[in-house]
Amino acid sequence: MAGKIRPEKATKPKPAKLKAAEVISGRCLCGGVEIETDAPVFWAWHDHSAGSRLAHGAAYATYVGCWKSKVRIAKGEALVTRFADEARGQVRSFCSRCGSPVMFTRKGSPKWVNIPRALFAGRTGRESKYHVAIAEMRDWAYLGAPVGPLKGYPGVTVEKARKAPRKKDEGLFEV
Numbered sequence: 001m002a003g004k005i006r007p008e009k010a011t012k013p014k015p016a017k018l019k020a021a022e023v024i025s026g027r028c029l030c031g032g033v034e035i036e037t038d039a040p041v042f043w044a045w046h047d048h049s050a051g052s053r054l055a056h057g058a059a060y061a062t063y064v065g066c067w068k069s070k071v072r073i074a075k076g077e078a079l080v081t082r083f084a085d086e087a088r089g090q091v092r093s094f095c096s097r098c099g100s101p102v103m104f105t106r107k108g109s110p111k112w113v114n115i116p117r118a119l120f121a122g123r124t125g126r127e128s129k130y131h132v133a134i135a136e137m138r139d140w141a142y143l144g145a146p147v148g149p150l151k152g153y154p155g156v157t158v159e160k161a162r163k164a165p166r167k168k169d170e171g172l173f174e175v
Protein backbone atom coordinates (compact mmCIF):
# COMPACT_ATOMS: atom_id res chain seq x y z
CA MET A 1 0.00 0.00 0.00
CA ALA A 2 1.32 3.33 -1.02
CA GLY A 3 2.06 5.71 1.78
CA LYS A 4 1.86 3.12 4.51
CA ILE A 5 4.49 3.66 7.09
CA ARG A 6 6.47 0.56 7.72
CA PRO A 7 8.08 0.13 11.06
CA GLU A 8 11.76 -0.48 10.79
CA LYS A 9 12.71 -4.07 11.02
CA ALA A 10 12.94 -4.95 14.69
CA THR A 11 16.50 -5.11 15.79
CA LYS A 12 16.77 -7.50 18.63
CA PRO A 13 20.02 -7.32 20.53
CA LYS A 14 21.88 -10.50 19.78
CA PRO A 15 23.19 -12.39 22.81
CA ALA A 16 26.91 -12.23 23.01
CA LYS A 17 28.36 -15.43 21.67
CA LEU A 18 31.06 -17.16 23.60
CA LYS A 19 34.35 -17.65 21.89
CA ALA A 20 35.76 -21.14 21.73
CA ALA A 21 37.25 -22.38 25.01
CA GLU A 22 36.49 -19.21 26.90
CA VAL A 23 37.06 -19.57 30.64
CA ILE A 24 33.97 -18.89 32.73
CA SER A 25 33.94 -18.45 36.47
CA GLY A 26 31.23 -19.22 39.02
CA ARG A 27 31.11 -18.45 42.72
CA CYS A 28 29.28 -19.53 45.84
CA LEU A 29 27.03 -17.25 47.87
CA CYS A 30 29.79 -15.89 50.12
CA GLY A 31 32.32 -15.66 47.30
CA GLY A 32 34.82 -17.81 49.15
CA VAL A 33 34.80 -20.52 46.50
CA GLU A 34 35.30 -19.88 42.82
CA ILE A 35 35.02 -22.59 40.18
CA GLU A 36 36.33 -22.22 36.67
CA THR A 37 35.60 -24.23 33.57
CA ASP A 38 35.77 -23.87 29.82
CA ALA A 39 32.78 -22.69 27.86
CA PRO A 40 30.80 -23.78 26.09
CA VAL A 41 30.10 -26.38 28.76
CA PHE A 42 29.19 -29.84 27.51
CA TRP A 43 25.54 -29.73 28.45
CA ALA A 44 23.06 -28.15 30.85
CA TRP A 45 20.30 -30.07 32.57
CA HIS A 46 17.62 -29.97 35.23
CA ASP A 47 17.77 -32.67 37.90
CA HIS A 48 14.43 -33.47 39.51
CA SER A 49 15.71 -36.38 41.59
CA ALA A 50 15.32 -36.46 45.37
CA GLY A 51 19.06 -36.20 46.07
CA SER A 52 19.46 -32.90 44.26
CA ARG A 53 16.13 -31.59 45.54
CA LEU A 54 17.23 -32.09 49.15
CA ALA A 55 20.82 -30.97 48.64
CA HIS A 56 19.64 -27.68 47.13
CA GLY A 57 16.51 -27.27 49.21
CA ALA A 58 14.70 -26.50 45.97
CA ALA A 59 12.17 -28.08 43.61
CA TYR A 60 14.99 -29.12 41.31
CA ALA A 61 18.58 -28.25 40.56
CA THR A 62 20.01 -27.08 37.25
CA TYR A 63 23.54 -28.11 36.42
CA VAL A 64 26.08 -27.58 33.74
CA GLY A 65 27.88 -30.82 32.99
CA CYS A 66 31.60 -30.47 32.27
CA TRP A 67 34.55 -32.72 31.63
CA LYS A 68 36.29 -33.21 34.99
CA SER A 69 39.61 -32.30 33.39
CA LYS A 70 38.22 -28.87 32.55
CA VAL A 71 36.99 -27.95 36.02
CA ARG A 72 39.24 -26.08 38.44
CA ILE A 73 38.69 -24.72 41.92
CA ALA A 74 40.21 -21.30 41.30
CA LYS A 75 39.76 -20.05 44.85
CA GLY A 76 38.83 -21.41 48.27
CA GLU A 77 39.74 -25.07 47.94
CA ALA A 78 40.16 -25.25 51.74
CA LEU A 79 36.55 -24.17 52.17
CA VAL A 80 35.19 -26.98 49.99
CA THR A 81 33.64 -29.83 51.97
CA ARG A 82 32.37 -33.06 50.49
CA PHE A 83 29.41 -35.24 51.31
CA ALA A 84 29.55 -38.77 49.94
CA ASP A 85 26.02 -40.02 49.42
CA GLU A 86 26.93 -43.71 49.50
CA ALA A 87 23.41 -44.95 48.90
CA ARG A 88 23.12 -43.03 45.65
CA GLY A 89 26.76 -43.31 44.62
CA GLN A 90 27.12 -39.55 44.48
CA VAL A 91 29.50 -36.98 45.91
CA ARG A 92 28.35 -33.44 46.59
CA SER A 93 30.78 -30.63 47.31
CA PHE A 94 29.72 -27.44 48.96
CA CYS A 95 31.16 -24.34 50.55
CA SER A 96 31.58 -24.96 54.28
CA ARG A 97 31.11 -21.26 55.01
CA CYS A 98 27.88 -20.44 53.18
CA GLY A 99 26.51 -23.88 52.29
CA SER A 100 26.25 -23.32 48.54
CA PRO A 101 26.51 -26.54 46.52
CA VAL A 102 29.46 -26.17 44.16
CA MET A 103 30.03 -29.56 42.53
CA PHE A 104 28.21 -32.84 42.07
CA THR A 105 29.62 -36.09 40.73
CA ARG A 106 27.96 -39.42 40.03
CA LYS A 107 29.55 -42.84 40.35
CA GLY A 108 28.61 -43.97 36.86
CA SER A 109 30.16 -40.85 35.30
CA PRO A 110 33.68 -40.53 36.76
CA LYS A 111 34.91 -38.19 34.04
CA TRP A 112 32.14 -35.65 34.59
CA VAL A 113 31.57 -32.87 37.08
CA ASN A 114 28.26 -31.08 37.37
CA ILE A 115 28.31 -27.49 38.58
CA PRO A 116 25.13 -25.70 39.69
CA ARG A 117 24.16 -23.41 36.81
CA ALA A 118 23.23 -20.66 39.26
CA LEU A 119 26.86 -20.15 40.32
CA PHE A 120 27.55 -18.54 36.94
CA ALA A 121 26.22 -15.02 36.61
CA GLY A 122 26.97 -14.99 32.90
CA ARG A 123 26.44 -17.31 29.99
CA THR A 124 27.76 -20.86 29.84
CA GLY A 125 27.29 -21.52 26.15
CA ARG A 126 24.51 -24.10 26.53
CA GLU A 127 20.78 -23.86 27.06
CA SER A 128 19.44 -25.93 29.93
CA LYS A 129 16.85 -27.93 28.06
CA TYR A 130 17.47 -31.46 29.28
CA HIS A 131 15.76 -33.11 32.24
CA VAL A 132 16.77 -36.03 34.43
CA ALA A 133 14.20 -37.84 36.60
CA ILE A 134 11.37 -35.62 35.41
CA ALA A 135 8.90 -38.20 36.71
CA GLU A 136 9.99 -37.12 40.20
CA MET A 137 9.07 -33.49 39.63
CA ARG A 138 7.08 -32.18 42.59
CA ASP A 139 3.57 -30.86 42.12
CA TRP A 140 4.57 -27.67 43.97
CA ALA A 141 7.26 -26.73 41.46
CA TYR A 142 6.63 -23.42 39.70
CA LEU A 143 6.00 -24.04 36.02
CA GLY A 144 5.82 -20.49 34.77
CA ALA A 145 2.12 -19.71 35.27
CA PRO A 146 1.28 -16.01 34.83
CA VAL A 147 1.61 -13.96 38.00
CA GLY A 148 0.28 -10.64 39.16
CA PRO A 149 1.01 -8.34 42.11
CA LEU A 150 -0.41 -9.23 45.49
CA LYS A 151 -2.15 -6.18 46.90
CA GLY A 152 -0.56 -4.85 50.05
CA TYR A 153 2.61 -6.96 49.70
CA PRO A 154 5.18 -5.15 47.59
CA GLY A 155 7.49 -7.56 45.83
CA VAL A 156 5.13 -10.51 46.22
CA THR A 157 3.24 -11.88 43.24
CA VAL A 158 0.55 -14.51 43.10
CA GLU A 159 -0.38 -16.92 40.33
CA LYS A 160 -3.44 -15.59 38.59
CA ALA A 161 -5.30 -18.65 37.49
CA ARG A 162 -4.77 -22.24 38.31
CA LYS A 163 -6.03 -25.02 36.14
CA ALA A 164 -8.30 -27.49 37.87
CA PRO A 165 -6.32 -30.58 38.78
CA ARG A 166 -6.63 -33.33 36.22
CA LYS A 167 -8.66 -36.35 37.11
CA LYS A 168 -6.61 -39.49 37.39
CA ASP A 169 -7.83 -41.13 34.21
CA GLU A 170 -7.80 -38.08 32.01
CA GLY A 171 -5.23 -37.90 29.28
CA LEU A 172 -3.08 -34.89 28.60
CA PHE A 173 -5.28 -33.72 25.74
CA GLU A 174 -8.98 -33.20 25.67
CA VAL A 175 -10.84 -34.52 22.65
Ligand SMILES: [Zn+2]
Residues within 6 Å of the ligand: 028, 029, 030, 031, 032, 033, 095, 096, 097, 098, 099, 100
Ligand atom coordinates in the same frame (compact mmCIF):
# COMPACT_ATOMS: atom_id res chain seq x y z
ZN1 LIG B 1 30.66 -19.79 50.21
